[in-house]
Amino acid sequence: MQTQTVKIVVTGPFNAGKTELIRSVSEIDVVSTEKKITSEAEKIKNSTTVAMDFGRITVDDDLVLFLFGTPGQKRFDFMWEILSEGMLGFIVMIDSTRPETFREARSILETFRAYAPTPYIVAANKQDCQDAWEVEDIRVALRLDPSIKLLPCIAKKKSSVKTILLELLYGILEEMDSGKS
Amino acid sequence: MALKGNLREFSFIQLLNLINLAKKTGALYVEGPSEISKVIFREGKIAYAVIGQDTSNLLQILVNASLINPTQEALLQERYKNSSDKEKGIYLINSGYLNQEQIFSGIEVYLTEIIRQLFTWSEGFFRFETGELTPDEKIPARLNLENLIIEGARKLHEMEELREEIPSLEMALKFTDRPGMNIRNVNLSVEEWRVVSYVNPKNTIQQIARATKLNDLEIRKVVYALLQAGLVELIRPGGAPIALSGRRLATKDPAEQKSLVNRLIDRIRSI
Ligand SMILES: Nc1nc2c(ncn2[C@@H]2O[C@H](COP(=O)(O)OP(=O)(O)OP(=O)(O)O)[C@@H](O)[C@H]2O)c(=O)[nH]1
Numbered sequence: 499m500q501t502q503t504v505k506i507v508v509t510g511p512f513n514a515g516k517t518e519l520i521r522s523v524s525e526i527d528v529v530s531t532e533k534k535i536t537s538e539a540e541k542i543k544n545s546t547t548v549a550m551d552f553g554r555i556t557v558d559d560d561l562v563l564f565l566f567g568t569p570g571q572k573r574f575d576f577m578w579e580i581l582s583e584g585m586l587g588f589i590v591m592i593d594s595t596r597p598e599t600f601r602e603a604r605s606i607l608e609t610f611r612a613y614a615p616t617p618y619i620v621a622a623n624k625q626d627c628q629d630a631w632e633v634e635d636i637r638v639a640l641r642l643d644p645s646i647k648l649l650p651c652i653a654k655k656k657s658s659v660k661t662i663l664l665e666l667l668y669g670i671l672e673e674m675d676s677g678k679s
Numbered sequence: 680m681a682l683k684g685n686l687r688e689f690s691f692i693q694l695l696n697l698i699n700l701a702k703k704t705g706a707l708y709v710e711g712p713s714e715i716s717k718v719i720f721r722e723g724k725i726a727y728a729v730i731g732q733d734t735s736n737l738l739q740i741l742v743n744a745s746l747i748n749p750t751q752e753a754l755l756q757e758r759y760k761n762s763s764d765k766e767k768g769i770y771l772i773n774s775g776y777l778n779q780e781q782i783f784s785g786i787e788v789y790l791t792e793i794i795r796q797l798f799t800w801s802e803g804f805f806r807f808e809t810g811e812l813t814p815d816e817k818i819p820a821r822l823n824l825e826n827l828i829i830e831g832a833r834k835l836h837e838m839e840e841l842r843e844e845i846p847s848l849e850m851a852l853k854f855t856d857r858p859g860m861n862i863r864n865v866n867l868s869v870e871e872w873r874v875v876s877y878v879n880p881k882n883t884i885q886q887i888a889r890a891t892k893l894n895d896l897e898i899r900k901v902v903y904a905l906l907q908a909g910l911v912e913l914i915r916p917g918g919a920p921i922a923l924s925g926r927r928l929a930t931k932d933p934a935e936q937k938s939l940v941n942r943l944i945d946r947i948r949s950i
Pocket residue numbers: 510511512513514515516517518519543545546547548567568569570571623624625626627651652653654655
């Protein structure tokens with residue numbers, strides 16, 4: 499039997515921690531298309547993802563999960579639709595320390611919801627930072643309905659990333675159970 | 680606990696919206712270019728506000744709201760020059776000048792003016808201090824935020840910002856079911872009411888725009904105001920049932936699909 503692949507997309511604004519999250523759980527070195535940042539305005543870190551990140555988790559001989567990270571910068575958003583095709587679900591990463599990016603995060607969330615009616619989860623990342631907004635404040639700022647899964651996240655910690663992935667998968671199971679398929 | 684940032688990136692109206700929906704109690708400080716403002720909230724309602732030094736005086740506030748006349752003010756001012764606003768308020772009520780409701784309405788007019796001024800601040804660091812209450816000598820008001828938020832949102836003009844807020848006109852709208860929210864208490868414009876009358880999960884924003892003869896910019900502005908005030912939320916049109924397309928998973932058999940997801944779950948647990 500041919501190996502089946504399924505895909506989860508990790509999206510969110512610039513610098514939210516998408517690459518970091520994939521790196522924490524991928525069994526291969528993340529195939530990243532990072533590029534050195536030259537523009538002064540975006541120089542809060544050295545490199546950014548320009549096409550996509552790509553991580554892998556092998557389940558067994560005939561099932562493989564791929565994690566795709568979208569580029570965070572707006573000028574690469576033509577990639578989004580292509581990446582979202584056929585995804586099982588998606589994760590929206592939020593940089594909890596930068597409220598100025600919440601508006602964009604919400605816009606990204608809406609865009610992905612419009613691409614595909616798949617389950618998703620919102621990860622309030624960088625909760626280990628002192629400046630991080632509380633999860634419930636982020637919920638209100640993003641106008642997320644109480645029914646939408648929003649979890650605290652520290653992308654650098656494997657256990658935290660596991661929780662995010664598991665919660666997304668539980669959501670997918672629930673959706674199947676609710677007989678909507 | 681960090682609720683802080685810069686107005687440049689998180690606007691005053693977004694802050695009001697957050698505080699309103701989360702029903703917060705505490706003080707919002709904004710350091711503008713030349714002055715510092717402080718607004719005290721109690722369970723999401725405005726209790727007190729000041730820009731710079733507080734030189735306000737209840738009697739002056741009531742004159743400005745035409746609740747007492749200048750002659751009365753001069754007289755009372757003289758008599759109560761060493762009393763706090765709270766004491767003056769109690770006296771005004773006890774001596775039959777005004778009732779409690781009138782005093783509150785005067786203070787609300789005054790607070791509304793301050794908030795209108797703050798809407799024009801586009802820059803400045805803000806921080807929220809949870810729990811801080813109105814100064815003892817002042818009368819805490821209970822000014823609802825919904826009307827102010829709608830008013831502020833109407834002023835937003837920039838298409839780019841509106842596009843980010845509402846990326847697709849193919850989405851539909853539904854009323855939020857927030858407890859204690861009654862749309863009849865909100866001051867909507869005629870245009871806004873027309874849009875509201877079409878709010879239904881079956882209608883896309885685009886269809887509502889056509890029905891109400893509003894262009895892209897106009898409909899986005901109206902929808903944005905309604906969203907900010909927490910009256911409506913964006914949903915997929917038709918409340919479209921979430922369907923698993925064949926593409927996501929090779930198999931269409933529900934049992935097999937579930938078993939596949941369960942295998943993923945087991946694998947991730949073992950990482
Ligand atoms: N403290 C802390 N830092 C984090 C966390 N996650 C990511 N970071 C840091 O945040 C910065 C951005 O992380 P990336 O993973 O590059 O973010 P990205 O979303 O892939 O960014 P783009 O691809 O440029 O959009 C890096 O310096 C990370 O080390 C976290 O949970 N906690």
